[in-house]
Amino acid sequence: MSENQGPATAYTTVDGDHVHELEIKRSRFITYLRRVETEEAARGLIAELRKSHFDARHHCSAFILGPDRTAQRSNDDGEPSGTAGIPMLDALAKRETSPGTSDLSDIAAVTVRYFGGILLGAGGLVRAYSASVSAALDSATLVRRRRMRLYGIDAGYAASGRLENDLRAAGTQVLGTDYGPSAATLRIALPDDPAGIAAFAEHLATLTSGAGVPQDRGTAWVDLR
Incomplete structure (x- = not known):
């Protein structure tokens, strides 16, 4: 080992x-x-x-x-x-x-x-x-699991699909999207690394013109697909 x-x-x-x-x-x-x-x-x-x-x-x-x-x-x-x-x-x-x-x-x-x-x-x-x-x-079939930090990102219905595609294209682990009464919330998982999380926040700000703010939801073990 x-x-x-x-x-x-x-x-x-x-x-x-x-x-x-x-x-x-x-x-x-x-x-x-x-x-x-x-x-x-x-x-x-x-x-x-x-x-x-x-x-x-x-x-x-x-x-x-x-x-x-x-x-x-x-x-x-x-x-x-x-x-x-x-x-x-x-x-x-x-x-x-x-x-x-x-x-x-x-x-x-x-x-x-x-x-x-x-x-x-x-x-x-x-x-x-x-x-x-x-x-x-x-x-x-084997699957890799990693301890990840979870975040929620609120977005308007019209923008959520494009944002999800952009995040996936950049290699971000998108776990799914929840739809509320007034907005969609993308659920994502990031490696539990402060430098990587900071870099992601900057990338998200660029994609959303500063409107997207990641909401910390703690850590969990995530299957990498």
Whole structure:
């Protein structure tokens, strides 16, 4: 993992739910990935799959939570100790989302195994569970999240569409537009950086002839699209 100074300001997660199946020596390894933000949600996925795959022999799991990845759990669910949950967790924790950076979080992985009658041995199981999660990540859509400062910008109805287009063209993250009784309010997100925010305010003043004033609405984690 790349070095961080202070709390994380960005991380990567999976975009929604994803399923991938791998067959190894007649055993089926079906890996489910889900974006989760709490341990309760991660355990909810496990419980859900125990019901839908009630006839499977194992429901092994691993999850990582939080921008700083402070919560990491795994479970072998009856496989020999250390042959399933830990390899799955390693596949999540060590996944490079960009060169030299492993920052995958808010993600749960559950691998459902249907035994095919051929014993894989401890080493074979480690490789199978690791490969199953890695293959699922290979085909999943990932999304980058960043802690951003939120602002509202009031504009007249006639001017709001053009202002939104101008802001998007300049690379500003526009989250949407709210329409009130007398004006529209554009919701935007900026990197939580004083110099960048000051530069944006100047740019906005130029676009609106000084009429546009960003209203601070605090910070939040935002998906970058």
